[in-house]
Amino acid sequence: MKRQEKLTNFFSTEPGTVAEGDLQTSSTQQDGAESPPIIETLDECDSNASPAVKKPRLAFDPMDIGRFVRKSSSLHAPLTEEERFKALTDCWKPDEHYQFPKVLESTRTRAFQHHYLVKWPWLAYSEMHGGGAFCKYCVLFARETSDQRGPNFLGVLVAKPLNKYKKALDILKNHERCQYHCEAKGKAEKFLDWYNDKVGHDLRNRLLAARGEQVKKNRQGLVPIIRTILLCGKQNIPLRGHRDDGSLSAVDGNNNDGNFRALLRYRLDAGDRLLEEHLNSAKKNATYVSHTFQNEIISTIGKIIRRRIVAEVKVAKFFAVLADESRDVGKTDQLTVCLRYVGGEDNQHVVKEVFLKFSDVEEKTGSGLARSILGVLQEEGLDIRNLRGQGYDGCSAMRGSNKGAQAEIKAVVPQALYFHCASHCLNLALVHSSELAAIRLVAGSVANVCAFFSNSSKRTRILQDQIERLNSSNSRKKRLKTLCMTRWVESHQAFIAFKELLIPIVQSLLELEQEVGETGARSYELLSAICKCQFVTSLFIIESFSSLFLPLSVKLQAKELDIFAALDLVDNVLLVLRRRREAAIDGFQQILAEVTEVCDSLEIDIRMPRICERQLNRENHPADSSEEYFRVTSYIPYLDSLIDGFISLFADARQGALKVQCLIPKFAVRSSVTDLHPAIEFYESDLSCSVNVAKAEFERWRAKWMEVPQNGVPASAIDALNHCPAADFPKINIL
Structure with a gap:
């Protein structure tokens, strides 16, 4: 197994002001070696130290030209064609706001200038090797020695960066006129021309026109095969079968050779001439329908998709x-x-x-x-x-x-x-609330009943008959849903469905109880668990809150939802929970009225358990009535646990959103400039401007929305971004 790299191999020290002597030291290192980090690695840090106090590090860009300098050394493997093409066309280029590190030369500090990159397109800046400029053409295509006599190995701009800028203009002008640079430039242009049209520039195809036509014909023959693989991928259809080798015409009735080969035969039956001609004319080892070719095509498609992303x-x-x-x-x-x-x-x-x-x-x-x-x-x-x-x-x-x-x-x-994850937070809040004994027992019983019916088609049919007989006009629920620990929407729906189908479930268990054997014994156990006033009361309590959480759980999983909209949804539900807590007596009376109606239908007595002086295995609160007992032992503790969970689990998200909340027009109209100061400090490296410039732009942004009616003010981050042109509000647009 390939050994993983250390985390610090991805990073370098942050660029800053460097002394001339330090640059000379780094530039005289062996060609291709990166400057060693001057900060301690994660593995070398004190294990008890918090990462918050470690010095921040920055990562090199994957397309930094310095990476190709190292690879082009004779000590390393040569560059591939794809790597050369990427280095020429997609090399990292600092934007116009990039702060180049200053270099102390004698008594003055100088830095690389951005307009160098505009004036000389072959020039590329690198943060590696101590920081400096390289010639892309020469790094990738120049020979190892110059055109002068003697073993004069190429140095600045080729093997070492240009990191002294006192005579930078003269050095760049002279380099552009060098013979080895002109040769490298010519090679780069020819390489790009060839890479973009490999078939057209293949010498064999130029000499033999018939061969070029055959190449195009072979490519056309692959189109139906590739489209079939794409179809299987889009429709989630498995490709492989028991055996998927041999000729397509050789069909073995005893073995299924897979959907891919079946679809190819279907195309042939439908009259696909390209595929038919390809299979008839190709050699047996070049039909390109094997599982190896399938995997290669799937891998290539994945690379193309990731490249676009x-x-x-x-x-x-x-x-x-x-x-x-x-x-x-x-x-x-x-x-x-x-x-x-x-x-x-x-x-x-x-x-x-x-x-x-x-x-x-x-x-x-x-x-x-x-x-x-x-x-x-x-x-x-x-x-x-x-x-x-x-x-x-x-x-x-x-x-x-x-x-x-x-x-x-x-x-x-x-x-x-x-x-x-907001959905994880909601689920954790519900999990913590289910630690109450009454709630936990209900969840376990519901899961057992659902599993009992789903494990037998006969039991399921009996339940369906009872649902049609008793609840055909009163309920839209026609089947039970199993509890799922990861799909939280289904868990909410499971409690809602179980509550609506409680009477048909009990009647089905009564019918199954008469059977001899394991089915009858298990039905008796489940009936004993669910035909209790404690179970029915707790079930109705859970269902009343599941109806509240179901739409929240669905919305929190929407990909277009931002943190501000998510917190608004959470705050709305939290407000409802607090109001229910304030009106706990009236709210529970409504639930108990429904419980009483169902218990009367099932002939279940509503009474509270016996109260004793010392009780370790259940709630033992003193109460004057069963209503007060269940309200104090189940409803209020469950409600308090939900409120505490919502407050604590969403606190971190709320703290992170406060940094930029004032940028949303809905909040900007009632925010001050000082509210934006933490965000400006936190994202200082992204803004590349002074604090006063950012504050002035925020004042203009806020003034824009002060004149707009409240119902027309954007309330989400994406709506605000669509109303924030980068030309008018560049810093707000970045934030």
């Missing part, structure tokens, strides 16, 4: 990463990595949430998961420095404030704020 993310610049770890059927721990960013559709900004790839997890610690996440982003060519958000579940390895994955990544990119 990364291209969209680079246009958006900033992005967030969503990750979750789980074990697949092959007992392999897989890390699912998704990206969330702002894209464009129909000239409007929209929130996009897309799956990127799976990654094997070798180490499930915080640092190991952080390495896996950053490694995936690095492999796909994303700049980690533009990571602005993290979304994971609440396990300690992910959310730990000291050694969790989010803390390790924040030590690298401090602006990458962590947000606990």
